[in-house]
Amino acid sequence: MKRYIYIPVLAYSFFLCSCEDFVEIDTPNFEMVSTDIFANEETARVAIKGIYNQLRPSFFIGGISVYAGFSGNLIRPRISHEIYDAFWQHELSATNSPDATTNLNIWSSAYNIIYLCNSLMEGINNSENLSEKFKDSLRGQAMFIRAFTYFYLVNIYGDVPLLLTTNYKINALASIDNQEIVWDQIETDLLESMNLLKNETAYPEEERFYVTHHAVLALLSRVYLYRQLWDKAEEYSSMLIEQTTDFEILDDLDQVFMAHNREAIWQIDPMGGYATNIVTAEGKAFAILVLTFPGFTHVQGIALLADHFILNFEHDDQRLEKWIGAYEQGGEEYNYIYKYKENLSSVNNKEATVVLRLAEQYLIRAEARTHLKKIDLAISDLDVIRSRANINLLSAYPGELNQEELLDSIMLERKREFFGEFGHRWFDLKRIGAIEEEFSNSPTWQAIDAWYPIPDEERQKNPNLGQNQGY
Numbered sequence: 001m002k003r004y005i006y007i008p009v010l011a012y013s014f015f016l017c018s019c020e021d022f023v024e025i026d027t028p029n030f031e032m033v034s035t036d037i038f039a040n041e042e043t044a045r046v047a048i049k050g051i052y053n054q055l056r057p058s059f060f061i062g063g064i065s066v067y068a069g070f071s072g073n074l075i076r077p078r079i080s081h082e083i084y085d086a087f088w089q090h091e092l093s094a095t096n097s098p099d100a101t102t103n104l105n106i107w108s109s110a111y112n113i114i115y116l117c118n119s120l121m122e123g124i125n126n127s128e129n130l131s132e133k134f135k136d137s138l139r140g141q142a143m144f145i146r147a148f149t150y151f152y153l154v155n156i157y158g159d160v161p162l163l164l165t166t167n168y169k170i171n172a173l174a175s176i177d178n179q180e181i182v183w184d185q186i187e188t189d190l191l192e193s194m195n196l197l198k199n200e201t202a203y204p205e206e207e208r209f210y211v212t213h214h215a216v217l218a219l220l221s222r223v224y225l226y227r228q229l230w231d232k233a234e235e236y237s238s239m240l241i242e243q244t245t246d247f248e249i250l251d252d253l254d255q256v257f258m259a260h261n262r263e264a265i266w267q268i269d270p271m272g273g274y275a276t277n278i279v280t281a282e283g284k285a286f287a288i289l290v291l292t293f294p295g296f297t298h299v300q301g302i303a304l305l306a307d308h309f310i311l312n313f314e315h316d317d318q319r320l321e322k323w324i325g326a327y328e329q330g331g332e333e334y335n336y337i338y339k340y341k342e343n344l345s346s347v348n349n350k351e352a353t354v355v356l357r358l359a360e361q362y363l364i365r366a367e368a369r370t371h372l373k374k375i376d377l378a379i380s381d382l383d384v385i386r387s388r389a390n391i392n393l394l395s396a397y398p399g400e401l402n403q404e405e406l407l408d409s410i411m412l413e414r415k416r417e418f419f420g421e422f423g424h425r426w427f428d429l430k431r432i433g434a435i436e437e438e439f440s441n442s443p444t445w446q447a448i449d450a451w452y453p454i455p456d457e458e459r460q461k462n463p464n465l466g467q468n469q470g471y
Contacts, residue, residue: 038127041134047123048138051116051145052209055268056353060109062281064152066303067106068423073438075303075337075420078288084302090442090449094471095456104455106156110149111163117146119166140196141211147189148219148355154182155226155427158451158468175464176454183227190220201246208260208267209352214240214247215266218356225364226431233368237361240265247358249388253322256359257339259352265361268353280353283340286420290327299327300343305335305419312416318390319416337420355422359385363414370406378406385413446470 037043055061069075070087077084086092086099093100120142124135153160161174162182194216201213221236240247250256250263257280259267270280288301305324313320325338342349366381379401383393394401394409401409411428418424429435430450439445448470459465 038123039129041130044124044127044130044134044138047120048141051113051120051142052269054113054116055145056270056281058109058113059105060113060149060152061268061353063102063106064423065282065420066285067102068156068426069303069420072423072426072429074306074309074415074425075286076306078299078302078304078334078336081302089444090439090446091444092449092453092471094453094459094467100453100455100457103452104457106452107153107455107458110153113149114146114163115166117142117149118164122166136196137200140193140200140216143189143193143196144211144216144219147186147193150182150186150189151219151223152423154179154186155423155430156452157454159466160454161465173462173464176466183223186223187220187227190216190223194220201243203260206260207269208264209269211266214243215356218265218361221361221364225367226427228371230368230371234365234372237365237368240358240361241365249358249362249384251388253318253388254341256357257351257354259350263358264352264354265356265358268355270349270352278347278349279342279345280340280349280351282337282353282420283342283349283351286337287340287343288325288327288334288336288338289343290329297329299329301336303336303420305337309419310335312412314391316390317416318388323419339420359388359417363410363417367407367410370403370410373403375401375403375406378410382406382410382413385417389416 037047067087070077070084071090076088083098083102086097087102091099092103121139124130124139127135150160150162159176159179160182161171162177162185163171163174164185165171193211194213197211197213197216199213203212204210217236217239221233221240224230224233224236246262247265248262250261255261256263259270268280270283271278285302288299288304291298291300310320310324323337323339324335326333326335328334340351342351362381362384366378369375369378369381376395379394383395386393394406411432411434414428415425429438435450436447439449448468451468453471454465454467459467
C-alpha cells in the first residue's frame with residue numbers, strides 16, 4: 001500500500017519552502033586558500049574537508065537527480081514551471097532563458113569542484129611538510145572527486161573541456177575535448193586513486209561521507225560498464241560484492257537511504273558544512289508534504305512520478321510500497337518519490353544522499369555477465385535485487401531467457417531500482433542506444449536533445465568553446 005502524507009500545521013513558520021527554492025540555489029564561489037594551508041597535516045586536512053563540504057550545496061550535485069530525472073522521463077514537474085518544463089520537455093536553450101541559467105549553474109558548479117580538486121593536488125605537490133602517505137590519501141580522494149565530476153559532465157554534455165590545472169591562462173582559452181579523451185582521463189584518475197587509496201578501506205568514524213578504496217572500485221565498475229568493457233566491469237563489481245564485512249544488501253528498504261547504512265558505498269553529508277540546513281537535496285525536491293493551514297493547503301515538493309512509471313512494478317514489489325508515496329488533491333491521486341522521507345530541515349534527520357550503493361554493483365555485474373554470455377550467473381545477480389523487492393525470481397524459470405531478454409530484464413530492474421537517483425535512467429537510455437525509441441512519440445524530441453547545450457555565457461568568455469549540434 002502506498003503512503004499518504006498529510007501534515008496539519010498551526011504555525012505559519014512551517015511554511016518554509018516553495019518549488020522555486022530549489023531553483024534559486026546560488027552557485028558557490030570557491031577559492032582555495034593560499035598554499036600556506038598545506039604547511040601541515042592539520043590545515044591540509046581542512047582543505048579536503050572543504051571540498052566535501054562544498055558537494056552538498058553545489059548546484060551540480062543537488063541538481064543531477066532533479067534535472068536529469070526530468071530529462072529521463074520518469075519524473076515530471078508537480079506544477080508547470082518554465083525551468084522544470086524545459087528539462088522535462090527537452091526544450092533547453094543555450095542562452096537568454098531561465099533554463100539556460102540553470103544549465104549554466106550545473107556546468108559552472110561542476111567546474112568549480114574540479115578547480116578545487118586541481119588546486120588541492122597542486123598544493124600537495126608543492127608542499128615539503130606533508131608525509132608521502134598523507135599526500136597519497138588526499139591526492140587519491142581529490143582524483144576520485146575530479147573523475148566523478150567529469151563522469152557526469154561527459155554524460156550530460158558529451159564533449160567538454162578537460163581541465164587539469166588551475167592555470168587561468170590555460171583554462172580560460174581551453175577548447176572542447178572529445179569525450180573519449182575525457183573518458184580516458186576518468187579511468188586514469190580512478191586507477192591512480194585506487195592505487196593511492198589501496199590501504200584505505202575503513203570509513204573514518206564509521207561515516208560513509210569520505211572516499212575510500214571501495215568508492216573508487218564502485219565508480220570504476222560503472223565506468224567500465226559504460227565503456228562496454230564487460231570483463232573489467234565484472235571484475236571490479238565482484239571486488240566490492242565480495243566485501244561482505246563492509247557491505248550487504250539491506251532487507252529493509254526504509255534503511256537504504258539512511259546515513260552510514262551497510263548498503264551505502266559513498267554518501268554526501270546533508271549538512272554540507274551548514275548546520276542549519278540538514279536535509280538532502282533529494283528529500284527537499286521529491287518528498288511531498290501537504291501542509292494544511294486555516295483556509296488553504298500548501299503542497300511542498302517539486303516533482304511527481306510520471307503516470308506511466310507505476311505500471312513498471314509488479315503488484316507485490318516492495319519498492320512500490322516503500323519508495324513511492326501518494327497524496328490526493330482535488331479528487332486526484334498523485335505519486336511521488338519517497339526514498340528520502342525528510343523534506344524539511346531538521347537536526348533529527350538521519351538520512352544522507354546515497355551516491356554509490358551495493359545494489360548497483362549487482363546490476364552492473366549482471367549486465368556485464370549477460371554480455372559475456374554467463375547467463376546463469378547474471379540471473380543469480382539480478383535475483384539478489386528481485387528477492388529484496390519481494391518479486392518472483394528469474395532462476396525459477398531456467399532456460400526461458402535468452403541474452404536479449406535478460407538485458408531487457410536488467411534494464412527494467414535498473415529503472416525500478418534507481419528512479420530519482422543521480423540521472424541513472426537518462427544516462428542508461430543514452431549508453432544503450434535506446435533514447436530515440438524512448439522519446440519517439442514526444443512531439444518536442446529531437447536527436448540533439450540527448451545532450452545539454454554548452455552554456456552560451458561560457459562561450460562568450462572563451463571563444464574556443466564550441467557548441468553541441470543544433471543549439
